[in-house]
Amino acid sequence: xxxxxxxxxxxxxxxxxxxxxxxxxxxxxxxxxxxxxxxxxxxxxxxxxxxxxxxxxxxxxxxxxxxxxxxxxxxxxxxxxxxxxxxxxxxxxxxxxxxxxxxxxxxxxxxxxxxxxxxxxxxxxxxxxxxxxxxxxxxxxxxxxxxxxxxxxxxxxxxxxxxxxxxxxxxxxxxxxxxxxxxxxxxxxxxxxxxxxxxxxxxxxxxxxxxxxxxxxxxxxxxxxxxxxxxxxxxxxxxxxxxxxxxxxxxxxxxxxxxxxxxxxxxxxxxxxxxxxxxxxxxxxxxxxxxxxxxxxxxxxxxxxx
Ligand code: PSU
Ligand code: MN
Numbered sequence: 001x002x003x004x005x006x007x008x009x010x011x012x013x014x015x016x017x018x019x020x021x022x023x024x025x026x027x028x029x030x031x032x033x034x035x036x037x038x039x040x041x042x043x044x045x046x047x048x049x050x051x052x053x054x055x056x057x058x059x060x061x062x063x064x065x066x067x068x069x070x071x072x073x074x075x076x077x078x079x080x081x082x083x084x085x086x087x088x089x090x091x092x093x094x095x096x097x098x099x100x101x102x103x104x105x106x107x108x109x110x111x112x113x114x115x116x117x118x119x120x121x122x123x124x125x126x127x128x129x130x131x132x133x134x135x136x137x138x139x140x141x142x143x144x145x146x147x148x149x150x151x152x153x154x155x156x157x158x159x160x161x162x163x164x165x166x167x168x169x170x171x172x173x174x175x176x177x178x179x180x181x182x183x184x185x186x187x188x189x190x191x192x193x194x195x196x197x198x199x200x201x202x203x204x205x206x207x208x209x210x211x212x213x214x215x216x217x218x219x220x221x222x223x224x225x226x227x228x229x230x231x232x233x234x235x236x237x238x239x240x241x242x243x244x245x246x247x248x249x250x251x252x253x254x255x256x257x258x259x260x261x262x263x264x265x266x267x268x269x270x271x272x273x274x275x276x277x278x279x280x281x282x283x284x285x286x287x288x289x290x291x292x293x294x295x296x297x298x299x300x301x302x303x304x305x306x
Contacts, residue, residue, distance in 0.1 A: 006098055009118055010071030016057040017119050020306055022299035024051050024292065025115035025123040028062040028105035032086040033266040035281060041081035043285050047292045054296035061114045063089060063097045063104040070118045088262050090143045108155065109147035112225060116151050121302060123155050124295035126288045127191040130160035130169030148178040148225035154214055156228045156295040158287040159189035159196060163247050163268045166196045183230040183294060192283045193240040194231035211301035230294050236286035238279060246275045
């Protein structure tokens with residue numbers, strides 16, 4: 001069995017990779033589990049167009065029909081956005097879904113793995129998974145964090161979702177030796193809010209400097225992933241003091257309903273969407289788009305250097 005038997009790269013994405021043109025990978029869990037229909041499909045398309053506008057090729061990743069698909073057609077995107085029983089695949093699930101022939105969307109961890117296999121260095125998403133607030137009882141730490149230890153892909157996000165324990169997540173990343181770079185501000189962002197109140201470990205102000213960081217790490221033989229935390233624009237953010245009571249209510253409902261494991265993050269995102277009357281979704285869409293734009297600019301700078 002060869003890798004080529006398991007991975008199908010669209011001709012458009014393959015041609016960009018082969019010609020050293022910039023490519024930005026996109027995850028699909030945000031489509032299947034992160035946003036409701038039809039905003040999920042609209043956002044997926046809008047984000048791809050943002051990337052095209054920067055002169056970069058988007059590569060949305062999912063598992064369909066015994067293959068990892070890198071670069072989805074419009075029909076594949078539509079079917080993924082409409083299908084109800086799509087599996088949420090993290091690193092541990094990918095090979096299982098390939099063998100069973102199940103359709104699955106890829107989380108940050110799984111998308112990093114697949115992007116790396118395809119030769120893509122930059123990936124844009126909304127928010128990373130991290131250490132959950134009730135970690136002491138549940139031991140719930142997203143596999144996204146461990147992936148950065150293994151896979152040299154740069155991920156542009158708006159920080160980690162504020163439903164998590166952000167301070168513990170930063171501690172865990174520090175232990176793993178993962179560089180966490182805030183874009184153009186000193187503090188680490190908190191997904192729906194631009195400022196978590198916690199100092200970011202590192203700061204950089206231009207896509208060019210970030211590309212040089214990636215190049216320098218490669219030369220040093222440092223094979224971990226890199227996190228670029230891009231704060232949501234002030235006009236799109238929901239302030240922390242407004243989000244906190246909403247998050248607290250969603251978390252307490254999840255506890256009452258005994259929701260755990262893979263289901264917890266999608267449940268919380270959906271409840272927060274309802275409790276904010278859709279405001280959280282508008283912010284989520286704006287921040288993903290902004291991350292796709294920054295990721296594209298970094299990919300352009302990286303392509304120039306290789
Ligand atoms: N960012 C979003 N919406 C999402 C996610 C991220 O704006 O739905 C997804 C990502 O795929 C991330 C996953 O990897 O949530 C984390 O899930 P968990 O906490 O179960 O590891
Ligand atoms: Mn988890």
